[in-house]
Amino acid sequence: MSSVKKIHYIKHTQIDSGKWNQCIDGALNCRIYAYDWHLDRTAIEWDALVYGDYEYIMPLPFRSKLGIKYLYQPHFSQQLGIFPPPSKAIFETFITAIKNRFKYVDMQLNAVNIPGENDGDIFFERKNYLLSLTKDFKSIISGYSNNTKRNIAKAQKQDLSIIEGIRFEDYLEFKSKNLPAGVDLSAVAKLKSLIAFGEYKGFGKIYGVYTPGNELCAAVYFCRWKDRVIYFNAASNEEGKNTGAMYYLVNRFIEDNAGKNLLLDFEGSMIPGVVRFYAGFGARPETYFQLKYNRLPLLLRWLKR
Incomplete structure (x- = not known):
């Protein structure tokens, strides 16, 4: 069976909460934003991509407009993406699955989700700021x-x-x-x-x-x-x-x-004044990526400008 067939799109109501949180908890790139209790309070509506038996998971916060479902980044959730750190092949499998299902996406991955060289047109660098204590x-x-x-x-x-x-x-x-x-x-x-x-x-x-x-x-x-x-x-x-x-x-x-x-995570910003505030305490930048594209039909693109 190919790796593509091992990825499943799972509705929110069908997600195994125990396995989901266990996967996040044991991941080297664990982020509080990806636990189901956090997503339930921020995204409200979210489904998921699950690889195998919760070996890799990816939350998909979504909204709908005129019957079109699209992915977005909820408030208070700086980094989502794939957990645990994926290989290049698994990363590409997840991204392909998203492309095949969604015409509009604007969401942020976590710092160890690194896009390939051929995906530069849909991934955009963002900066987080971290200070070791x-x-x-x-x-x-x-x-x-x-x-x-x-x-x-x-x-x-x-x-x-x-x-x-x-x-x-x-x-x-x-x-x-x-x-x-x-x-x-x-x-x-x-x-x-x-x-x-x-x-x-x-x-x-x-x-x-x-x-x-x-x-x-x-x-x-x-x-x-x-x-x-x-x-x-x-x-x-x-x-x-x-x-x-x-x-x-x-x-x-x-x-x-x-x-x-401890690591003090300032959550970063793209606003110069805020960046100066964080960096002023000696915090160092960490790159993570925003996945963003709009492949809606031309007549509908105005919806998400």
Whole structure:
């Protein structure tokens, strides 16, 4: 039997949850975004490609418009793709299966899903930023940029206070008032579900920065999964931005966790200012790929511009 025949398209309701999560859990490229409980809260609708008896798996978050099903990247799910790390042949088999089924795709793979040289027209590089916390704090801060050091020093003069473990209701209210452009309140509902689950299971915690008047001005939800701590979601108001509160907060988190066998995953960005913020703490870029193409009939391409 050829490898192509071993790949199955499986509907969400037919996925074996135990085998699925076991595959993700044992994968060298394990990412929290690919567990079924995470996908159920972010994608809502998703099917999967499964190779053999859950030897390799790939979640397929989808939406539909005018009866056309297409793949997309859900909020709060930076990297999906194939798990565990596939060989070149298995990678191509999965991509071929997607091409044969979907006319429009815009999704992000994980950092060990490397496309072949002949696929350059549908794969696009993106950057994640990672900082190892294994060294002592003094060694880590020696890698900070001068701008980052200045902003931390500025914040330290503002009489700010940091609280570890603020209530997620307070965070969500603050987040709702300080949403980035283009993000609607439906995303906050998904975030609420993720944070509630993370705190219930004990792998999520929110750091908050308060002004001298005891007003929340910046906060971050950190999510630890295995040896990776994700800078999962952040919010800041104008006062927080003006005082350098986020620099102050991240520096404190690094200080609290320096010397541990942890990787701080900033989740990356393609926005230059955000990239400078991450890189300013000494975080290093990691390449991962976006799979994107539009093969809809010409009259329908306007739907997904």
